[in-house]
Each structure stands twice: as C-alpha cells, then as structure tokens.
Amino acid sequence: LSCRARPVTAVSDLLKPGGYARLGQYLEELEGEMRRRGANSLDELARNWQENLEEAAAEALENPRYRKSYFPYGLPKVSSPLGLFDCVEAPCVEACPIHQDVPTYAGHIARGEYDRALEAILSRNPLPAVTGYICTHLCQTRCTRNNYEAPVAIRALKRFAAEHGRAALVPAGDTGRRAAVVGSGPSGLAAAFFLAMSGVQVTIFEAKGRPGGMAALAPAFRMPPEVLQADLERIVGLGVRIEFGHPVFSPAELLGQGFDAVYVACGFPQEAGLDIPGLEGEGVYPALEFLERLTRGERPEVGRQVVVIGGGNTAIDAARAARRLSGRPVALLYRRTRAEMPAEAEEVAAFLSEGNLLVELASPKAVLRQAARVVALERLRNRLGEPGPDGRPRPRPIPGSEFSLPADAVIVAIGQSPGWDFLGKSGLALNEDGTIRTDPMGRTSLPRVYAGGDAVRGPETVIAACADGRRAAEAICQDLGLPFLLPPERPAALSPEEIVRLQRARARRTLPYGPELLPPEERQGFSCVEGALSPEAARAEASRCLQCASLCDKCVEVCPNRANYACWVKPRRWTLPILTCRDGRLEICGQETFQVSQPRQILHLDDFCNECGNCATFCVHPGRPYREKPRLFLEESAFLQEESNAFYIAGRSIRRREGGEEAQLTLEGEEAVFEDARVRLRLTEDLALREAWLKEPFDGTFSLRPAAEMWVILEGVLASLPFLAGRPAP
Known part of the structure; x- marks a missing residue:
C-alpha cells in the first residue's frame, strides 16, 4: 500500500489455515506502519511511493522469508485415512517414532507447569535430556506452524522441560521377573526404563566401560557429556543395574542365568571398511574411534588440513570436531551430492556455516604418504547414475578424473556394520545386511529373546532406538503376563477460553522464540552451539503451539465458501446390537462397538461447495473433507439426487442416502425411531432396542452403525448449528 499498489490481493494467504481471520493482523500492522510514518490516510502512506517500492524490492531480494527454501518441510500430513468422525490428529505426534505427546507438554510449559511437562515427556520418552539436544526432531517437520512462519522449537522445549522440570517416578511393585539387556545405548536404556517401570528387575550388560552407545559419542558442542548422565541417573534410580566391561556372546548364556527375557540392543558397533591404498598407519582415523577419543578428553593430532570421507551424521560430527582441533576449514568428501546426503540437513548447514568445504561427487582412491606421513587424499570424480535400492542415484566414477586434496589427516566415516562376534554365535536369524530379524514388536527367532535399535534397523536415530526399546518392553511384559505400566500421562484439557485463544492464535503469524546459536566465528572450542531457552522465551515459544491434538478446524478456516462447519457432540461409546432376519x-x-471420541466434529454443507479442493490441500489426512465428511444438504431436491454420504435435516429428523437407499432417524424425547426399507426400530438413548419391526425380509445381518452416525450428526447440528436444521416437514 505504501508503494501505491491498489488493490492488494491476499487470497494466497487468506486461503491458508487461519483463513479470513488473518485480516485482523493485516489491519493491525497497517495501522502501526501508518502511525510510524505519521500518515493519516493511505495517500499519505504512499507519498514517497517510488522510494518505498525500491525499499520493498530490496527487502524481497534479501529477506529469506521470500524464498521457497525458507519453508523446506511442505504441508504437515499424517498417514491415517480421513473418516466420518474423529479426525483431529497432531502431525507432530505421528511423525515422532515414540509418538511423543508434544501438544500436552508444550501446553504445560506455556502455563509454567514444568514438572507436568517432564512427566508427559517421560510417559513416552526415557531420554528427555539427550533428545532435548540431539534428537532429529521429525516432529518439527510436521508442525502446523509451518503453514504460518516457522515450526515450534519442539526440541528446545524438551530440553527446557528436562532442565527445569522434576518428575517423581513410581515404578510398579516387584513382579519377581528378571530381564537382561545387552547394550546400554538409547534402545537398551529405553527398554530398561519401561521394564523397570513395569516392575521387572533389569540388568544391563555393557561391553564397554561407559554407557550411552552412539549417543555418548555426540561431541560436546552438540551435547555436553553431563546431559547423558542426567538421564542415566533417572534410569538407575528405578533399580536398573549396569555391568560395564561385560561382553555377552549369546542370549542363551543369559537365559541360562535365570533371566526371563533378553533384549539385544548391541548396536552396529563396527566401522565399515574402506579398501584403498594408504589407510594403514598414522594420520588415518576411523570416525567412531576418533569420536570415542574425544569423549575420553583426548585431542587426536590432526594437523592443519583434514579430509573426512562420508556423508552421514557421524561424518558431520567428526568433521566439525576436526575443524575445532585443526583451527582450519575441513573438507568433507562425499560420493553423491548434498541432496542425497543421509546426514540431517540441519547438521550439514551447521557444518557449512563454520566455513568448511563440501566436496561433492567424489570418491576416495588412495591416501598418499611421504615418509609414512599423510600428505594428500587422491580422489576420483563421479557422476550420478541410475537409482539404487534406496532410491538414491548410484555414483559412477569418471575414468581419468583423478585429483588430490592436501591432507595431514584423513577421517573415514563411511558407515557401520554389526558386531559379528556376538551375532555370529547367538543363533538369531539375521537379515542379508546382518541386522537381526524381528517382528514389529521386537520378537526374534529365539523364544524369550527380543531385539531393537541399530542391531535391527542398522544405523538410525536416537529416538527411533528409544521407540524400539519401548515396544520390546511392552512385548516382554505381554509375553510374561505382566501389565505394561507407563508413567502417568495427564493430557492437558482445553478450556473454552483456551479454545478461543487458539482460534485467535491460528489467525496470526507469530515469530519464533527459538534458542540462540553461538555465532560461527565464536565456535573455536567445544562449547555447546545451541543455547538454552530462558523461562520467558520457553513459555512464549510453547504458546505458539496450536494444540493440534485437541483442535484442528483447518478445513473450516481455509474454505473460501464457508462450506465446512465444526460442531460439538457428546463423546460416546455404544454397544450396538447386530440384527438378523429369521x-x-x-x-x-x-x-x-461404535465410538466417537472427540467432542468437536466436522460437517460439510454441500450446497455451498464448488469442490475447489482447498480443504483437501490443508487437511492433515490424505483425504477430501468435501467428500468424506458428512455431507449436509439444505435443498431436499439436491439431497435426493445423491447416491451416498448425503444427509438432510428437518427439525429433529435426519434423512440419509447411502448406496442409493434412504434411511431416516427421528428424535422423540430421549429415544429415537430409525427406519429404512427393511426395518423400523425404536431405540433408547444408549441405542439399545426398545421395539423392532421387520418391514421386508433380508439376508445376512443388519448393522445399527448408520443409525448411530445419524444420531451423532443430528445432535451436533441441533446443539451447535441449529440454523442448518431447517423446518420439519408438514
């Protein structure tokens, strides 16, 4: 407007979640800008329109918010289908391997209830401190705030809860059952935590002299070592014993010692080999060994020029650590391009922001030495070929393209392999890649032996390993005949005032209050790069959560024709009789059983719909609300032309067409009468049969589910949207 652009259309913004209510923030910001410029009218605001236009154009080129890359995650979606009812589902929860209830703990933090926030986290996640630092936060990629400006800083909120909350865990009484866990990495610790909470005596056998598995190798600039200790103390406090320096060679060995179950979480502890000349000798470090030495406080000699081979998170960690040791940029050699790197995009960006170099489409050919010292890495250029089994293009070497990178040290991080010393003697059925074969709950081919984490998945994330440990603990309890007891989870119920606040919040962009990062020029040592949230920032950031597990209404907000409506219903669980004709x-x-769990449901007013599909675009489910939600018709003639999923309400009566046939349900006091071509039924408020008349014999069975659905829809309209009920037929 200050550039004399009139009218200004904002349809692409108003047809996003928040809908037309976004106009309020537009007007607030316009009023503030006019006040700042001393303008009393739009003409006065545009008095320097050419200068304003140049300023706006310059900002559009510089501001990252105007670039597609600023919104890398796309639309937040879930995999579950869209049903007639109960469609409210938080994408962040589904994206998380352990299904962490993010909205609940964010709500607690927003209200200053830090202890309850930590309790909510621990109900699914036994390592809140660790995951508060190094979780890959898939949840943030599905945050609904991605539709607005930026996701909620969920990982930072988890860290805040772990550092400011206190949770008193009370495990179940001793059941007399014993379980052995092989490995003290995230998966083993998770299994131990949930088993101990269920009253099982747990002993962890760890071959190394320290706990934590791969999580313990995270460099201090990503996670200080005391963070793991905080989670470990909580688990040990439940009575879990850890025996260090105790390798296990077979699950049978532990079962023979009287354990009722064994959980194998031995990880993928071996470095994958690289077969090129010059690897033997000083100056070449396997990445895991390099990181292990750092955790012991050592500082390996790397010289001034370091080359790292690999493209995963371990390679990135090693390269960033080497940058701090050498004081100079590190070259990371990867055989494909950045787009195909398995490392987290966030970690790759951090690596590059520290001045390091990514050498793409290059494979190592030889480590070059002079007088036994590393002097260079010879490499070969690649081109991308056809896709491999994982969907990524295969790298193909280009003959004659050899060239060298100067190097004082080379770090090899090309992957990991299973611990064959253990698995080869275990008797466990293995997959072709050496991972342990299990069912979805972690049961292996051997009775009473379970497995999870990297030993089953191959190198994976901390949170995925925790999910495996929890599932296996549940399976062990089931197989031992024990109840699987989780810490109490107390969902935060939304008050009517909170719902109104959320509806207003959905109409506004709110910039994040995320943690501050240490500037790249100050990252000379191993100080943690990501800062902590202050209590004020944490509460403000948690308040940005839109509580998608309790309230959605996206299809209502984004419909340009106002064809979707939300109504309130009474959650019900009915036991319905099934009828037959004899x-x-x-x-x-x-x-x-028929159940409606959520109090807020969506109805579609078909008369107003032009099937633009905008509700399907923003619906979190892979469905079409304008087709799959209950379709109400205001015009009886339009209703009669429909084959299925069509409803027409007149007074306290609802008619339905399904498969070309019509049924009707009428509320009479606290009872209802349901009728179609085959039956006439009088139903109690619990949908029990009061009376039944057969109108026409039929084969098979007759379900009252359609009647229950009609009752829910009719009650919802009468209670919340009476203007849609129309007039009863004369």
Whole structure:
C-alpha cells in the first residue's frame, strides 16, 4: 500500500489455515506502519511511493522469508485415512517414532507447569535430556506452524522441560521377573526404563566401560557429556543395574542365568571398511574411534588440513570436531551430492556455516604418504547414475578424473556394520545386511529373546532406538503376563477460553522464540552451539503451539465458501446390537462397538461447495473433507439426487442416502425411531432396542452403525448449528 499498489490481493494467504481471520493482523500492522510514518490516510502512506517500492524490492531480494527454501518441510500430513468422525490428529505426534505427546507438554510449559511437562515427556520418552539436544526432531517437520512462519522449537522445549522440570517416578511393585539387556545405548536404556517401570528387575550388560552407545559419542558442542548422565541417573534410580566391561556372546548364556527375557540392543558397533591404498598407519582415523577419543578428553593430532570421507551424521560430527582441533576449514568428501546426503540437513548447514568445504561427487582412491606421513587424499570424480535400492542415484566414477586434496589427516566415516562376534554365535536369524530379524514388536527367532535399535534397523536415530526399546518392553511384559505400566500421562484439557485463544492464535503469524546459536566465528572450542531457552522465551515459544491434538478446524478456516462447519457432540461409546432376519422376524445375533471420541466434529454443507479442493490441500489426512465428511444438504431436491454420504435435516429428523437407499432417524424425547426399507426400530438413548419391526425380509445381518452416525450428526447440528436444521416437514 505504501508503494501505491491498489488493490492488494491476499487470497494466497487468506486461503491458508487461519483463513479470513488473518485480516485482523493485516489491519493491525497497517495501522502501526501508518502511525510510524505519521500518515493519516493511505495517500499519505504512499507519498514517497517510488522510494518505498525500491525499499520493498530490496527487502524481497534479501529477506529469506521470500524464498521457497525458507519453508523446506511442505504441508504437515499424517498417514491415517480421513473418516466420518474423529479426525483431529497432531502431525507432530505421528511423525515422532515414540509418538511423543508434544501438544500436552508444550501446553504445560506455556502455563509454567514444568514438572507436568517432564512427566508427559517421560510417559513416552526415557531420554528427555539427550533428545532435548540431539534428537532429529521429525516432529518439527510436521508442525502446523509451518503453514504460518516457522515450526515450534519442539526440541528446545524438551530440553527446557528436562532442565527445569522434576518428575517423581513410581515404578510398579516387584513382579519377581528378571530381564537382561545387552547394550546400554538409547534402545537398551529405553527398554530398561519401561521394564523397570513395569516392575521387572533389569540388568544391563555393557561391553564397554561407559554407557550411552552412539549417543555418548555426540561431541560436546552438540551435547555436553553431563546431559547423558542426567538421564542415566533417572534410569538407575528405578533399580536398573549396569555391568560395564561385560561382553555377552549369546542370549542363551543369559537365559541360562535365570533371566526371563533378553533384549539385544548391541548396536552396529563396527566401522565399515574402506579398501584403498594408504589407510594403514598414522594420520588415518576411523570416525567412531576418533569420536570415542574425544569423549575420553583426548585431542587426536590432526594437523592443519583434514579430509573426512562420508556423508552421514557421524561424518558431520567428526568433521566439525576436526575443524575445532585443526583451527582450519575441513573438507568433507562425499560420493553423491548434498541432496542425497543421509546426514540431517540441519547438521550439514551447521557444518557449512563454520566455513568448511563440501566436496561433492567424489570418491576416495588412495591416501598418499611421504615418509609414512599423510600428505594428500587422491580422489576420483563421479557422476550420478541410475537409482539404487534406496532410491538414491548410484555414483559412477569418471575414468581419468583423478585429483588430490592436501591432507595431514584423513577421517573415514563411511558407515557401520554389526558386531559379528556376538551375532555370529547367538543363533538369531539375521537379515542379508546382518541386522537381526524381528517382528514389529521386537520378537526374534529365539523364544524369550527380543531385539531393537541399530542391531535391527542398522544405523538410525536416537529416538527411533528409544521407540524400539519401548515396544520390546511392552512385548516382554505381554509375553510374561505382566501389565505394561507407563508413567502417568495427564493430557492437558482445553478450556473454552483456551479454545478461543487458539482460534485467535491460528489467525496470526507469530515469530519464533527459538534458542540462540553461538555465532560461527565464536565456535573455536567445544562449547555447546545451541543455547538454552530462558523461562520467558520457553513459555512464549510453547504458546505458539496450536494444540493440534485437541483442535484442528483447518478445513473450516481455509474454505473460501464457508462450506465446512465444526460442531460439538457428546463423546460416546455404544454397544450396538447386530440384527438378523429369521422366520420372518428380527433377532439379535451379535453386537459391535461404535465410538466417537472427540467432542468437536466436522460437517460439510454441500450446497455451498464448488469442490475447489482447498480443504483437501490443508487437511492433515490424505483425504477430501468435501467428500468424506458428512455431507449436509439444505435443498431436499439436491439431497435426493445423491447416491451416498448425503444427509438432510428437518427439525429433529435426519434423512440419509447411502448406496442409493434412504434411511431416516427421528428424535422423540430421549429415544429415537430409525427406519429404512427393511426395518423400523425404536431405540433408547444408549441405542439399545426398545421395539423392532421387520418391514421386508433380508439376508445376512443388519448393522445399527448408520443409525448411530445419524444420531451423532443430528445432535451436533441441533446443539451447535441449529440454523442448518431447517423446518420439519408438514
């Protein structure tokens, strides 16, 4: 407007979640800008329109918010189908391997309830401190705030809760059962935590002299070593014993010692080999060994020029650590391009921001030495070929393209392999890649032996390993006949005032209060790069959470024609009789359960819909609300033309067309009468049969589920949207 651009269209913004209510923030910001410039009208605001236009154009080129790369995650979606009812689901929760209830603990932090926030986290996640630093935060890629400006800093909030909350864990009483866990990495610790909470005596056998597995190798600039200790003390406090320096060679060995179950979480502890000349000798470090030495406080000699081979998170950690040791930029050699790197994009960006070099499409050919000292890495250029089994293009070497990189040290981080010393003697069925074969709950081919984490998945994330440990603990409890007891989870119920606040929040962009990062020029040592949130910042950031597990309404907000409506219903769980026809009369032959869990449901007013598909675009489910939600019709003639999923309400009566046939349900006091071509039924408020008449014999069975669905829809309209009920037929 200050550039004399009139009218200004904002349809691409108003048809996003928040909808037309976004106009309020537009007007607030316009008023503030006019006040700042001393303008009393739009003409006065645009008095220097050419200068304003040049300023706006310059900002558009410089501001990263105007670039597609600023929104890298796309639309937040879940995999579950869209149903007639109960569609509210938080994408962040589904994206998390342990299904962490992010909205609940964010809500607690926003209200200053830090202890309850930590309790909510621990109900699914036994390593809140560790994951508060180094989780890959898939949840943030699915945060609904991605539709607005930037995701909630979920990982930073978890770290805040772990550092400011206190949780008193009370495990179940001793069941007399014993379980052995092989390995003290994240998966083993998770299994131990949940088993101990369920009253099982747990002993962890760790071959090394320290706990934590791969998580313990995170460099201090990503996670200080005392962080792991905080989570470990909580687990040991439940009575879990850890025996260090105790390798295990077979699950049978532990079962023979009287353990009722064994969980194998031995990881992928071996470095993957690289077969090129010059690897033997000083100056070449396997990445895991290099990082292990750092955790012991050693500072390996790397000289001034370091080359790291690999493209995963371990390679990035090693390269960033080497940068701090050498004081100079490190070259990372990767055989594909940045787009195919398995490392987290966030970690790659951090590596580059520290002045390091990514050498793409290059494979190592030989380590060159002079007088036994490393002097260079000879490499070969690649081109990308056809896709491999993982979907990534295969690197193909280009003959005659050899060239060298000067190097004083080379760090090899090309992957990991399983611990064959253990697995080869275990009797466990293995997959072709050496991982342990299990069912979805972690059961192996051997009775009473379970497995998870990297030993099953191959090198994976901390949070995925925790999920495996939790599932295996549940399977062990099931197989031992024990209840699987989780720490109490107390969801934060939304008050009507909070719902109104959320609806207003959904109409506004709110910039994040995320943690501050140490500037790259100050990252000379191993100080943690990511800062902590202050209590004020944490509460403000947690307040940005839109509580998608309790409230969605996206399809309502983004519909340009206002064809989608939200209504309130009474959550119900009905046991419905199943009817059959025998000898000319109705009989009950069974029962089924019908449940509506969520109090807020979506209805679609088909008369207003032009099927633009905007609700399907923003719906978190892979569905079409305008087709799959209950479709109400205001015009009876339009209703009669529909084949299925069509409803017409007149007064306290609702009609439905399904498969070309019509049914009707009418509320009469606290009871209802349901009728179609085959039956006429009088139903109690619990949908029990009061009376039943057979109108036409039928084969098979008759379900009352359609009647239950009609009852829910009719009650919702009468209670929340009475203007859609129309007039009863004369």
